Amino acid sequence: MTISFDDVLDRLSGLNPAQLAEVEKEVMKATGEMLWVPNPGPQTEAYYCEADELFYGGQAGGGKSALINGLAVMNHERSLILRRIREDAKKLAEAELIGRLFDGSRDGWNGSDLVWRYGKKLIQYGGCEMEVDKQRYKGDPHDLICFDEVTDFSETQFEFITIWNRSATKGQRCRVVATGNPPTSATGLWVIRRWGAWLDPNHPNPANPGELRWYIRNEQGEEVEVNGRGPHGYAPEGSPIEAKSRTFIPARLSDNPDLFADGEYSRTLNLLPKALRDAYRDGRFQASLEDDPYQCIPTAWVQAAMQRWTPQPPINVPMCAIGVDVAQGGSDNTVLSPRHGSWFAILIKVPGKDTPGGTDVAGIVISKRRDGAKVIIDIGGGWGGDAYAHLRENGVDAVSFMGIKPSVRRTQDKKLKFYNIRTEAYWSFREALNPDQPGGSQIALPNDQALLSDLTAPTYVVKRAHDGGVIHLEPKEKLKARLGRSPDDGDSVVMSWFDGEKQFNVRGGYRVRSSNAAPTVNLGHSKMKRKR
Incomplete structure (x- = not known):
């Protein structure tokens, strides 16, 4: 029989003062030798949580940093505690480990390496400011790995570093x-996707706080929820495939007596701007995100387009365009974004390893x-060139997209130029999403957290030239380094809007120009034709 912490509280509520005093005495006796004791409530639930992967978050001041330091000192041999910025990790160690747990004692602390040693115990603190910094932790095993302020990290950093969550000590958990806290910018939205069963209101199978869910990856590299640890099949070498458990436990300021008692921290949170107040005071994971001042596409505009979306395209509006971001091999996806007028279909994503050549990409598109x-189709970097050629050979109306080429167009108000085609494409999509245009925006996008992140991630600057201002979109390589991944989903949608028929350039309404019959396909020599 499993007894929850709420069950314990219910039982305690029925005791008289004398009985409560006796319980308190017993608790103090049992915990007297412990260096750290979690606060009653969610922090205690998180401390004893059985999940392989726990997200403890929500309101500011819920004792999150104290929890991970307490776990490291009390339950683990080799611990790694990370903040995105190394200096912040050092401050965390000196405040929580040295200042709180050990009353200022620096015995065993190496401030240069950010390592604390006590007997067989080791706690390492570190940063991961640049995407490449994750390589510092490669091959270095830790039985506890903690990401403090996890929404500051990229998903690829999280997944790479946790590969080495292991121990050679028998019985060590x-x-x-x-x-x-909830993400305040779109770059942290991967957290809502990863813990979607608890945080995404649109999740098809929502979970309760603290409930364990189990996950494996299929052959396509996609996460799949399964029932229990397993095994769920066997790897090629014959070893069983077992799932890992995951959960989310909400942290609350009211459960932290150190900060909640005098009300001062509560007053501070109450005075924050609304977006930050929603995230830090209220712990709302669906709060409005705080845009970067130079964010190309406002988050609210994309969210509004997702709210307009319907499962089916508008009646009598044919498919007008398909944007194709190509990945031939590698870890990225080949992504297709079909568009019917202003309505975008759910993205079609195929692992790059399944599209190693141009013929593979062309076949999927057709x-x-x-x-x-x-x-x-994007031919930048040479990836989509073969696919583009095969499509043209087969009579497909295909155009090449090369983002680095110079643009000759201007913004709708004719005031600013674009540095290159990629800038023009993203800014044109921004203009299409603008709710203040006559009639408002008609763009409808599928509700996809990865797509929301991709579209709202790029920033821009306006540089002066001899003939006026020029908009420069953040270079793709710089954006990839910041995100830790390629914004394939966003790029495919933007390309889908960049060309092809739209309501304002179609006279007399949309019309189907060809049937849906399977076309004749030539994926090789001109004489080698076959029916698909």
Whole structure:
């Protein structure tokens, strides 16, 4: 029989003062030798949580940093505690480990390496400011790995570093703990996707706080929820595939007596701007995100487009375009974004390893294309060149997209130029999403957290030239380094809008230009034709 912490509280509420005093005496006796004791409530639930991967988060001041330091000191041999900025990790160690747990004692502390040693115990603190910094932790095993303020990290940093969550000590428990508040920028939205069963209101199978869910990865590299640890099949070498458990426990300021008692921290949170107040005071994971001042596409505009979306495209509006971001091999996806007028279909994502050549990409595009839709395919870096050539050979209306080429167009108000085609494409999509245009925006996007993150991540600057201002979008390589991944989903949508028919350039309404019959496909020599 499993007894929850709430069950314990219910039982305690029925005791008289004398009985409560006796319980308190017993508790103090049992915990007298402990260096750290979690606060009653969510922090205690998190301390004893059995999940392989725990996210303890929500309101500011819920004792999140104290939890991970307490776990490291009390339950683990080799611990790694990370903040995105190394100097912040040092401050965390000196405040929580040295200042709180050991009353200022620096015995065993190496301030240069940010390592604390006590007997067999080791606690390492570190930062991961740049995406490449994750390599510092490669091959270095830790039975406890903690990400403090996890929404500051990229998902690729999180997944790479946790590979080495292991121990050679028999019986030593291994776990990953993430702490943090709701993301205040779109780059942290991966956290809502990863813990979607608890945090995403649109999740098809929501979970209760503290409930364990189990996950494995399929052959396509996608996470799949399964029932229990398993095994769920066997790896090629014959070892069983076992799932790992995950959960989320909400942290609350009211459960932290150190900060909640005098009300001072509560007053501080009450005075924050609304977006930060929603995130830090209220712990709302669906709070409004705080945009970067130079964010190309405002988050609220994308969210509004997702609220307009319906499962089916508008009646009598054919498929007008397909944006294609190509990945030939590697860890990225080949992504297709079919568009019917202003309505975008759910993205089609195929692992790059399944599209190693141009013929593979072209075959997928042709199989998904309808109504003579124009295909806009990215050939930057040479990845999409072969696919583009195969499409053209087969009579497909395809145009090449090379983002680095100079642009000759201007913004709708004719005031600013674009540095290159990529800038023009993103800014044109921004203009299409603008709710203040006559009639408002008609763009409808599928509700996809990864797409929301991709579209709202790029920033821009306006530079002066001899003939006026020029908008420069954040270079793609710089954006990839900041995100830790390629913004394939966003790029495919933007390309889909960049060309092809739209309501304002179609006279007399949309019309289907070709049937949906399977076309004749030539993926090789001109004489080698076959029916698909």
